[in-house]
Amino acid sequence: xxxxxxxxxxxxxLRRVFGKFCDLLARKLPFIPSKFRVFLQRLHGVxxxxxxxxxxxxxxxxxxxxxxxxxxxxxxxxxxxxxxxTHFLDTQFVPQPGRPFRFYVGDVVIGEGVFVGTxxxxxxxxxxxxxxVIGANSVITKDVPSxxxxxxxxxxxxxxxxxx
Numbered sequence: 001x002x003x004x005x006x007x008x009x010x011x012x013x014l015r016r017v018f019g020k021f022c023d024l025l026a027r028k029l030p031f032i033p034s035k036f037r038v039f040l041q042r043l044h045g046v047x048x049x050x051x052x053x054x055x056x057x058x059x060x061x062x063x064x065x066x067x068x069x070x071x072x073x074x075x076x077x078x079x080x081x082x083x084x085x086t087h088f089l090d091t092q093f094v095p096q097p098g099r100p101f102r103f104y105v106g107d108v109v110i111g112e113g114v115f116v117g118t119x120x121x122x123x124x125x126x127x128x129x130x131x132x133v134i135g136a137n138s139v140i141t142k143d144v145p146s147x148x149x150x151x152x153x154x155x156x157x158x159x160x161x162x163x164x
Contacts, residue, residue, distance in 0.1 A: 019044040020064050027059050047071040049112070054078070057118075063087060066105055073112035073130070081119040084108055088124055111146065131163050 026032075026040035037056040038048065045067035048054055054072055057080035062070055069086040072078075086105055093102040106125020110116070114128050117136035124141045128134070132144045135151030135158075144150050149159040 016064070019067060023062060023064055023067075026056070027061060030058060041067075050074040057081075060084075063108075069105060069107045071107070071109045073110055073114065075113045076110055077115045079116060079118045079136075082116055083121045085122055086125070131161055133161060 022040040022043040026037040026044070034055045034057070035052070037060070038051045038054050041056065041060075041062055042048060042051055044062060044064075046062050047068065047070060049072065053074045053076075055077045057078060059080055060078050060082045062084050063086040066086040070084055086108055087103045088106065090102040090104050095101070107127075108122050108125060109127045111128050111130035111132065113131040114134070115132075116134045117138065119137045120134050120140065121138075122140045126140050126143050128140070128144045129146030129148065131147045133149045134140065134144065134155065135149070137153065138151050138155040139153040140150070141154045144155070145157075147161045147163055148157050149161060150156060151158050
């Protein structure tokens, strides 16, 4: 059972509306350079260790409720169609009148030198270790160790990278 203080609630503010607009531009404009996408996502609230070294492909979605809970390290490559979520359904919650669901929040931390394939979904609070590789169409529900190669839904370790 999750602590009630960690449950997610939508925020309705001018800052959130501005962030969603920046996210929309970053996701849907087809001919903008990756660095401009990263810049827009920084305005949206996503944290980057060194934004100048990050590549973001088209239609990469960062959570619009809590983008500040996402951290992306140096030399990261995020290919097209990725979904990074920071709020998640609490499956242990007992429905109540007027509140059929409860969501909780968590941090998503992507380490340095990580490559994320097309259409990956980050579906739980996770930490991705440095130099990890995540295969296309994977669903990330657990932490990924450094240098691991993961694939599948849910993602499982299929090998390790050799880093010198």
